[in-house]
Amino acid sequence: xxxxxxxxxxxxxxxxxxxxxxxxxxxxxxxxxxxxxxxxxxxxxxxxxxxxxxxxxxxxxxxxxxxxxxxxxxxxxxxxxxxxxxxxxxxxxxxxxxxxxxxxxxxxxxxxxxxxxxxxxxxxxxxxxxxxxxxxxxxxxxxxxxxxxxxxxxxxxxxxxxxxxxxxxxxxxxxxxxxxxxxxxxxxxxxxxxxxxxxxxxxxxxxxxxxxxxxxxxxxxxxxxxxxxxxxxxxxxxxxxxxxxxxxxxxxx
Amino acid sequence: xxxxxxxxxxxxxxxxxxxxxxxxxxxxxxxxxxxxxxxxxxxxxxxxxxxxxxxxxxxxxxxxxxxxxxxxxxxxxxxxxxxxxxxxxxxxxxxxxxxxxxxxxxxxxxxxxxxxxxxxxxxxxxxxxxxxxxxxxxxxxxxxxxxxxxxxxxxxxxxxxxxxxxxxxxxxxxxxxxxxxxxxxxxxxxxxxxxxxxxxxxxxxxxxxxxxxxxxxxxxxxxx
Amino acid sequence: xxxxxxxxxxxxxxxxxxxxxxxxxxxxxxxxxxxxxxxxxxxxxxxxxxxxxxxxxxxxxxxxxxxxxxxxxxxxxxxxxxxxxxxxxxxxxxxxxxxxxxxxxxxxxxxxxxxxxxxxxxxxxxxxxxxxxxxxxxxxxxxxxxxxxxxxxxxxxxxxxxxxxxxxxxxxxxxxxxxxxxxxxxxxxxxxxxxxxxxxxxxxxxxxxxxxxxxxxxxxxxx
Numbered sequence: 001x002x003x004x005x006x007x008x009x010x011x012x013x014x015x016x017x018x019x020x021x022x023x024x025x026x027x028x029x030x031x032x033x034x035x036x037x038x039x040x041x042x043x044x045x046x047x048x049x050x051x052x053x054x055x056x057x058x059x060x061x062x063x064x065x066x067x068x069x070x071x072x073x074x075x076x077x078x079x080x081x082x083x084x085x086x087x088x089x090x091x092x093x094x095x096x097x098x099x100x101x102x103x104x105x106x107x108x109x110x111x112x113x114x115x116x117x118x119x120x121x122x123x124x125x126x127x128x129x130x131x132x133x134x135x136x137x138x139x140x141x142x143x144x145x146x147x148x149x150x151x152x153x154x155x156x157x158x159x160x161x162x163x164x165x166x167x168x169x170x171x172x173x174x175x176x177x178x179x180x181x182x183x184x185x186x187x188x189x190x191x192x193x194x195x196x197x198x199x200x201x202x203x204x205x206x207x208x209x210x211x212x213x214x215x216x217x218x219x220x221x222x223x224x225x226x227x228x229x230x231x232x233x234x235x236x237x238x239x240x241x242x243x244x245x246x247x248x249x250x251x252x253x
Numbered sequence: 254x255x256x257x258x259x260x261x262x263x264x265x266x267x268x269x270x271x272x273x274x275x276x277x278x279x280x281x282x283x284x285x286x287x288x289x290x291x292x293x294x295x296x297x298x299x300x301x302x303x304x305x306x307x308x309x310x311x312x313x314x315x316x317x318x319x320x321x322x323x324x325x326x327x328x329x330x331x332x333x334x335x336x337x338x339x340x341x342x343x344x345x346x347x348x349x350x351x352x353x354x355x356x357x358x359x360x361x362x363x364x365x366x367x368x369x370x371x372x373x374x375x376x377x378x379x380x381x382x383x384x385x386x387x388x389x390x391x392x393x394x395x396x397x398x399x400x401x402x403x404x405x406x407x408x409x410x411x412x413x414x415x416x417x418x419x420x421x422x423x424x425x426x427x428x429x430x431x432x433x434x435x436x437x438x439x440x441x442x443x444x445x446x447x448x449x450x451x452x453x454x455x456x457x458x459x460x461x462x463x464x465x466x467x468x469x470x471x472x473x474x475x476x477x
Numbered sequence: 478x479x480x481x482x483x484x485x486x487x488x489x490x491x492x493x494x495x496x497x498x499x500x501x502x503x504x505x506x507x508x509x510x511x512x513x514x515x516x517x518x519x520x521x522x523x524x525x526x527x528x529x530x531x532x533x534x535x536x537x538x539x540x541x542x543x544x545x546x547x548x549x550x551x552x553x554x555x556x557x558x559x560x561x562x563x564x565x566x567x568x569x570x571x572x573x574x575x576x577x578x579x580x581x582x583x584x585x586x587x588x589x590x591x592x593x594x595x596x597x598x599x600x601x602x603x604x605x606x607x608x609x610x611x612x613x614x615x616x617x618x619x620x621x622x623x624x625x626x627x628x629x630x631x632x633x634x635x636x637x638x639x640x641x642x643x644x645x646x647x648x649x650x651x652x653x654x655x656x657x658x659x660x661x662x663x664x665x666x667x668x669x670x671x672x673x674x675x676x677x678x679x680x681x682x683x684x685x686x687x688x689x690x691x692x693x694x695x696x697x698x699x700x
Contacts, residue, residue, distance in 0.1 A: 050599075053603060055599050055602055055603060075607065079605045079606070079607055080605065081605075082602065082603060082604065082605040083604070083605030085603075086603075087600075087603035087604075089596060089599070089600065089603075091596060092596075093594075093596035093597060093599060093600035094600070095597060095600065095601070095615050095619075096597070096619060096695070096698055097615075097618045097619045097622065097695050097698065106604075106614060106615075107604035107605065107606065110606065110610055110614055111604060111605045111606055111610070138696075139695050139696045139697055139698065140697075140698075141695070141696065141697025141698050142696055142697045152600075155604070156603075156604075159604060159605070313676075314672070314676065316633075317633070317675065317676040317679045317680070318637070318671075318672040318675045318676060318679075319636075319637040319638070319639075319640035319641075319651065319675055320637065320640075321640040321641055321643065321651055322640060322651060322654075322668055322671050322672050322675065323672075325651075325654075325655065325664070325668050326664075326665070326668040326669070326672070329655075329658065329664040329668070330664040330665035330668045330669075331665070332664070333663075333664055333665040334665065411542075411543075411544040411545070412544065413544075414544035414545075414546045414547060415544075415546060415641065417546065417644075418546075418641075418643075418644060425544065425546055425547055425550075428547070428550075429550065432550070432554065432555075438550065438551070438554035438555035438558065438559075439551065439555035439556060439559045442547055442550050442551035442554070442555050443551065443555070445547055446543040446547050446548070446551060449542060449543050449544055449547060450538075450539070450542040450543060453541075453542040454538075454542060
């Protein structure tokens, strides 16, 4: 049972007009795994993540959550599915009119129908977990980028997601703020959260990922455990890309 | 009476008659309004302190009170001090002064939006004050003010109907007389509404094209 | 002129001021009506299907293109007798000003909604919110806050336009002023007095909305 995939996607395709962004992507992830998507910008990583929870409607392909196929055209089912799949955006997308606390609370209150008291307790707990217990009444505009991203992680965690999708969670951050967000993600790994993350943080990925998936031009080119994919000769394309990132940024961003 | 025949023989001729009066109200008022607006707007930016305050007060009063009150003031109020204006003259005076107050807002905003560096650069090149105004400030300011000023003229087209209230019989007035005479309010007012719609849409279309004509790449109109 | 004028103004003031309650009634009614209709119109134009969008655009085009006075006559003398419904001049004035204001307000809200980043809606959906909930809890609270300055401008326009209701014989400020003026022949001072009342109402309203704007302001939020 332990090895049954929590989330499985099969042959996801997406095109904008004539431009094919995703040419049929399949992957599956089991409980507690961290799968990292790497590859050049425009390679379809972000579109893939948004297709997985149907923020972008795929042209073809299927998604299974815990063995059940998701029908995105049935609204109720779609909303229920999205509640179980947390999403972290590159540019945070905190609700600008709500404080940190309210950002975490709102879906608990309005989507899960939790009562005010327990929603508040839960939200405070999640904010404390990401180290923002002192900032619960701050508004997004009063938080640094790293703090915003941590609030958005707390917001997703409060929904008790079975899987989390992270779309380059550190790439909009100043270099000195990346560490605090990566620390929170490391913590999630340690606590057994199941995650698919697009990122350019190679060394973080090689240390914590179960598997690295290299995507280019809408296809999975190479995939495997970090030890294999970053060193073995078969994965030449990935190695080349990673060394470029090192050259350009020292440690990517 | 047959509806179409009624329209042809009665409605259309009356509305055309009124239409001519409306146009003869709108054109001079729009022209005077723009002139007043450019002058008042410039004074509000570049004028001396007391002049600035005076013009500010003019704008506040004419933007803060209903046009109907202003028209009544010019038509019914002025005879009190021995000045008698015809309904037509009172309407043109009322429209021009009111419109000018609104126009000055756009002109002022446009002038204020011009970056300081533009003037510094002109001065550095040895432009005189007048040359700078003519070849640097106005070409930029007028483009920025154009959408607002054009819209104001469209408002003026609609508000020209209020001349009826000081007994200047333009399009709306003709319609009212005709409608009460034949007791055909719906038909007649729908017809006159259509006239105004055509007029306003034409003006809007013309303005849109003018803006396109004058647009300069990367020179945004009025930020956001 | 001055003494008689001043006396006439002071004698008529209570009567004219009663009219300001009628004016305020028209303005509040029309603004409220316009708000209640303007929001769905804006949502229809932003999120609606193509036919809905076209319908909203036609509505806006019509009510922004036809003069107020023509619409007042059309509804009061035309539609009301055509459909044989008996509405007071006051009701028709509120309705017509409201229909027009709805057209303008819908464009205010549309602009505000369009200025919000797309990520707001995405994040709400990612949390499992239905589109209706996302609009209600996430989009509208932000869009309405952003709309207050334009709304304050709309208030001052509706206030001034309400004077046109005089043409239907509604006993608001303008009608009462004119009534007194024709009896006392003190037109000039009386219109100046009426103008002053409108100035005060404009100022009070925009001031009040400025206070509201500050009250609901979110720290550090600007767009």
